[in-house]
Amino acid sequence: MDITVNILLTIATAATPLLIAAIGELVVERSGVLNLGVEGMMIMGAVGGFGAGYLTGSPWIGLLAAIALGAVFSLLFAVMTLSLATNQVATGLSLTLLGLGLSGMMGTSFVGQPGARLPNLDIPGLTAMPVIGRLLFGQDPIFYISIALTAAVMWFLFKTRTGLTLRSIGDSHTSAHALGIKVIRYRYLAVIFGGACAGLAGGHLSLVYTPQWVENMTAGRGWIALALVVFASWRPWRVLAGAYIFGAVWIGQLHAQAFGIPVPSQLLSSLPYLATIVVLVLISRNKRLTMMNTPASLGQPFVPDR
């Protein structure tokens, strides 16, 4: 029983950074902007979070620093693509490259240092309950943030007027502009929100997952988050499902490798990707629904004529 609980906990820890980064990117893409710099913003969050936590000794300050650094880094992307109307794909890719390089440089003195770890929740009486206690009341704070964030984004996008406006901009920025909606302002805020989420996801890696700094420690998670958004057809609950399927198969194959199952390890390592894609493609079979949820102006620069 304890093993099962432990496995479930590791799955949640593996899924949380993917979920947060993907939810942030989902909001960005719903506004019609494609930011391929998730990996770069994430690694900046990771190095910033670790650094601030290590230097001040407080993982909470580290957490705030991770969010702030991700947001500031995304602002660079926003200025380039929204105010200067550069190509979003190229700018996003260079953001990732810049983030990977910059974080490596910033983190040289952090390598091998012990970091501060965010404490797990501990509610007297509840956390000690068998099985569900640790699952529901004993996880790290970012886990709870990730679930609340998913619900909040879902509510924001589909229940509020501002969310409707954001979706309308993603559907057609020219129509939105014609109605007098401030397209660029909305997109700035969406991109910065996405950056903050990516930073938080990076902070989870260096403050919870493995509380230390290793160069390139995001290891492609930003790209997985990007893929999740598309395969989940831009819908929050599907992103959550995708992140957890990925996390589950990831942890599962690690255990399988440890048991020495006679399957090539390369094949096992590819399983999480395969399983996530298959499941999300299967649940996205409804073409009409997918069409309705795909931001039609995704990736197109918007330059209003004046």
Add this chain to the structure above:
Amino acid sequence: MSANQDDANLLEVRGLTKTFGTLTACDHVDLTVAKGEIHALLGENGAGKSTLVKMLFGTLEPNSGEIFWNGQAVTITNPGFAKKLGIGMVFQHFSLFEALTAAENIALSLDDGSPISTIAAKARALSYSYGLPLDPQSLVGDLSVGERQRIEIIRCLLQTPQLIILDEPTSVLTPQEADNLFETLERLRSEGKSILYISHRLEEVKRICDRATVLRHGKVVGHCNPRKETAASLARMMVGNDVQAVVRAPAQGIETAQPLLEIRGLSRKPATPFSIPLKNINLTVRAGEVIGIAGVAGNGQGEFFESVSGEVPQQDAASVRIRGKDAGGLSITGRRLMGAAFVPEERLGHGAAPRMKLSENLLLSRHATDGKVFVGAGGMVKSDAIYAAAQRIIKAMDVRKSAADPEAAALSGGNLQKFIVGRELDRRPSVMVVNQPTWGVDAGAAAHIRQTLIELARSGSAVLVISQDLDELFEISDAIAVMHNGELSKPLPIAEATFEKIGLLMGGAEPGHAEHALETS
């Protein structure tokens, strides 16, 4: 003239000017709209009508000039401010969001924070009271163009505007839908609202408008009472000279002529959730005749053109036959090699590559059919021959341009269309399929294009024209078929066709039956 409370003018515009680079789109335009009148803004495509109203609605900033609203000078900086003043706009190219419902679309343009359900109920009530029934829960992507326009109008009315600007509202409607719209406009006028009505359709302007302002090349060339003018005199004001009428000699012996384009049981599943399936389409176009296909936009014309041109090949090779041979499985190039030529609706991106020169665009479409002339040994392109051919087409079609061999995107819409049509005509094709031949083309050039299509047919080719412009189809066709919801009616010989018959078919009625959608209002 200072602020004057007795002034009956709701809107007054003085010396409004807008330049884009070296082009002056609006040049010191003066305009007044009185309370409770329907005021027409007339002009050809590119005369500056749309630019003018965009400045009135705050989506464009004028370079100079003044706008007075109820006698007060105002600077309209954004659409939100225009709406606050009481200006509402129904756009020519709809500003709707396809992936959202009608109610959500309406909510987006209202500034109050009331819940969607309240807005939906209001919209439904208002739409029925004006005889424009609307289901607020329907997804815009699923709606016909006429229904989409209803949403635009209802959305505009919910803001209780004093002035409603309608930009080319009837260009996408069936004649019956247009009648319905005119009734709505007359009712709004009787409620004291003012309407600025943009159109290049003279008959309807004569019918409903109280005054007209005519624009030509960005300048006001006259104010008049359209009821006292004739269509010809209005056209002369718009164009600046008399428009050559299109001459169509009667076709001889068509019944026995060889069928050059045959479509047999053509069906196609919808490619996307918002596109129209084609249902068992049959049509024969014989040597020497022009067949027109009418229909409200978005009833499958685009899908039909793609299937006939080979942009999307068919499973059944016999469903499209060119000069007696199966062509259904062939690509565009394959069909071109059989003697067919195609002009798609979308000029930039479909008919021509925007950032490439005209000569390069010529090579792109004709490298296979004219390989011997344009491509030499070892696949080397013969630039001189291509350039000469491009200049020949430019001369034949009177294409006006700023450089010897400009990029396609540098040409105005009408001139680019002349080049694209000329590029295909230059091959003397035996089958010619054209989608919207004169959309956005000025009257003089449109007459030229129509005349060349008729002459091509009379010289022994089969010509198929898909158009939303009924006047155009009546001018050039020997028979007209109507496309509705992916089905094609039998072609009606031009002698038997009337606007009313075609209009009913466009609305989806079987010949001889009443149109029920109009009755519900």
